Amino acid sequence: MAKGLFPVDKLKSIQTPFYYYDTELLRQTLRKINEEANKHEGFVVHYAIKANANPKILRIIREAGLGADCVSGGEIDASMKAGFPSGKIVFAGVGKSDWEINLGLDYDIFCFNVESIPELEVINELAAAKGKTARVAFRLNPNVGAHTHANITTGLAENKFGIAMQDMEKVIEEAEHLANVKFVGLHFHIGSQILDMGDFEALCNRVNELQDQLEKHHIRVEHINVGGGLGIDYEHPNRLSIPDFKAYFDTYAKKLKLRSGQTLHFELGRAVVAQCGSLITKTLYIKEGALKKFAIVDAGFTDLIRPALYQAYHKIENIMSEETKEAYDVVGPICESTDVFAKQIDLNKTKRGDLLAIRSAGAYGEIMASQYNCRKLPIGYMSDEI
Numbered sequence: 001m002a003k004g005l006f007p008v009d010k011l012k013s014i015q016t017p018f019y020y021y022d023t024e025l026l027r028q029t030l031r032k033i034n035e036e037a038n039k040h041e042g043f044v045v046h047y048a049i050k051a052n053a054n055p056k057i058l059r060i061i062r063e064a065g066l067g068a069d070c071v072s073g074g075e076i077d078a079s080m081k082a083g084f085p086s087g088k089i090v091f092a093g094v095g096k097s098d099w100e101i102n103l104g105l106d107y108d109i110f111c112f113n114v115e116s117i118p119e120l121e122v123i124n125e126l127a128a129a130k131g132k133t134a135r136v137a138f139r140l141n142p143n144v145g146a147h148t149h150a151n152i153t154t155g156l157a158e159n160k161f162g163i164a165m166q167d168m169e170k171v172i173e174e175a176e177h178l179a180n181v182k183f184v185g186l187h188f189h190i191g192s193q194i195l196d197m198g199d200f201e202a203l204c205n206r207v208n209e210l211q212d213q214l215e216k217h218h219i220r221v222e223h224i225n226v227g228g229g230l231g232i233d234y235e236h237p238n239r240l241s242i243p244d245f246k247a248y249f250d251t252y253a254k255k256l257k258l259r260s261g262q263t264l265h266f267e268l269g270r271a272v273v274a275q276c277g278s279l280i281t282k283t284l285y286i287k288e289g290a291l292k293k294f295a296i297v298d299a300g301f302t303d304l305i306r307p308a309l310y311q312a313y314h315k316i317e318n319i320m321s322e323e324t325k326e327a328y329d330v331v332g333p334i335c336e337s338t339d340v341f342a343k344q345i346d347l348n349k350t351k352r353g354d355l356l357a358i359r360s361a362g363a364y365g366e367i368m369a370s371q372y373n374c375r376k377l378p379i380g381y382m383s384d385e386i
């Protein structure tokens, strides 16, 4: 029963819909990440800002010592504002604008993860104009599939991301000819919501092959960055509120052959923040259709788009009712047929005014909100502040 997990009396007085973040769970999660990563020499963990850039969430993550993985100039700004040291910021993305590259250069960020030769040339040119040298890593497309939703797999040859493996030596050589970039590492990211450690193992094997190949050419790599992608249990947010970071880091420790002095970087997003957040929404109407019952709520896909975008499952709980369960379609108010959070799920008997918690919504929730239908953006509240 969800009742008891949430401070319902406090939540009742806040204008819905809104995000509610359990900061204690976030801190526990971060402690676990540090504990498991620190067991292995050379492991460095960054947080993928794009999962959730709420300033209060960022501050807690920065306090835990993680670096920041950014995919836009706006995210670099958000990281700097949250106090992440610029030397712990990495900047990825297939389409970096000049102003974004300049921003990264001005802040002397740790590394640009470069996705094409034209991009490398532009970074070199912009760095030269500032009399600087940019540290660059190449994002390689490892052609490793991930057993996840097709829209969130990124490491296949057909995806737009990264540089093809067969071009690896060519781009490294190119970098060595350019005066204002310094090649420091290789970068990979195979997708998101990955729960099968075998997928990460496949990436390790690929990295090992590529490193062997580079060694033959006497090319040394300082940093290997394997991206993020560790999934969470959307079905059991209460039972498995902290992802299995031990299995995740141990897989890399066992399977990826780090050379001496190398560091191994991770960029975790979802696994850090997803379980600490819930979207809290109020039931507006119960509509009895001919075939089924609808719980019409005041949150829509403008507040949480994952179900509409990826057919994603989020557990939904009525946090104010203990009556017997009944089946409902939980739908939002937006004028689109895809504005459905769940179909035919069991909820404790629900009436107008009941608050529902849409669970595991801390990642790719608040940050993806839009103002379609001229709606207000949802506010995020921290459990230790209300």
Ligand SMILES: *Cc1c(COP(=O)(O)O)cnc(C)c1O
Pocket (backbone or CB within 6 Å): 048, 050, 051, 069, 071, 092, 189, 191, 192, 193, 227, 228, 229, 230, 267, 268, 269, 270, 271
């Ligand atoms: C999105 C992304 C991540 C984080 O992915 P999660 O699945 O949230 O862990 C890490 N690195 C890159 C390059 C990304 O684009």
